[in-house]
Amino acid sequence: MKLQFAMDTVTTEAALELAAAAAPHVDILELGTPLIKAAGLSAVTAIKKAHPDKIVFADLKTMDAGELEADIAFSAGADLVTVLGLAGDSTIIGAVKAAKKHGKGIVADLIGVPDKAKRAKEVVALGVDFVEMHAGLDEQAEDGFTFSTLLDDGAASGVAFSVAGGINISTIASVQQSGAEVAVAGSAIYSAPDVGAAAAELRAAIV
Numbered sequence: 001m002k003l004q005f006a007m008d009t010v011t012t013e014a015a016l017e018l019a020a021a022a023a024p025h026v027d028i029l030e031l032g033t034p035l036i037k038a039a040g041l042s043a044v045t046a047i048k049k050a051h052p053d054k055i056v057f058a059d060l061k062t063m064d065a066g067e068l069e070a071d072i073a074f075s076a077g078a079d080l081v082t083v084l085g086l087a088g089d090s091t092i093i094g095a096v097k098a099a100k101k102h103g104k105g106i107v108a109d110l111i112g113v114p115d116k117a118k119r120a121k122e123v124v125a126l127g128v129d130f131v132e133m134h135a136g137l138d139e140q141a142e143d144g145f146t147f148s149t150l151l152d153d154g155a156a157s158g159v160a161f162s163v164a165g166g167i168n169i170s171t172i173a174s175v176q177q178s179g180a181e182v183a184v185a186g187s188a189i190y191s192a193p194d195v196g197a198a199a200a201e202l203r204a205a206i207v
């Protein structure tokens, strides 16, 4: 299982600092949606330039203009770009077209999708590389939120999936047991007093 670090910060400088500390221990460096909205796609270019050996993930969460948005992110240096599973099929097909043009990949983020296992199969048939079983920061704070649902949905989907939303040192083993290809951790790393040590600890928990 790969480890992805979601850098939910808002400046390129902060992201470069986080990436420098965590990079030795992670496979994928994610530029979170707030970072891309605040700093623009130049942040993607800066992270790829600093870490050419890492998979750079641009969390665009595209809902429309799939081909155009994915194209500009790939041109900026992204290796993987997200489109929302809630988007229409034509948006997802457009994003996949841009990925094929660049020799890169699309991830469908299933945040907010009611039946994640069903939509996962549909979007993989449309050509996305894998799906993200995702509970967003707001959903995690809602009463009654249960992390294990994401793992059940992933296992039920029968397709390649990542898991995002509340992964920490207590839950990462269960993510691996669910069959996930990628574990996405944000605050468990960037909020830690020692970012590098937190990333290393998560990496060590993956067997």
Ligand SMILES: O=C(CO)[C@H](O)[C@H](O)COP(=O)(O)O
Binding pocket: 006, 007, 008, 032, 033, 059, 134, 135, 136, 137, 140, 164, 165, 166, 167, 184, 185, 186, 187, 188
């Ligand atoms: O994409 C995101 C929010 O939309 C986050 O990066 C992702 O959910 C990881 O979050 P966490 O800090 O809970 O690990």
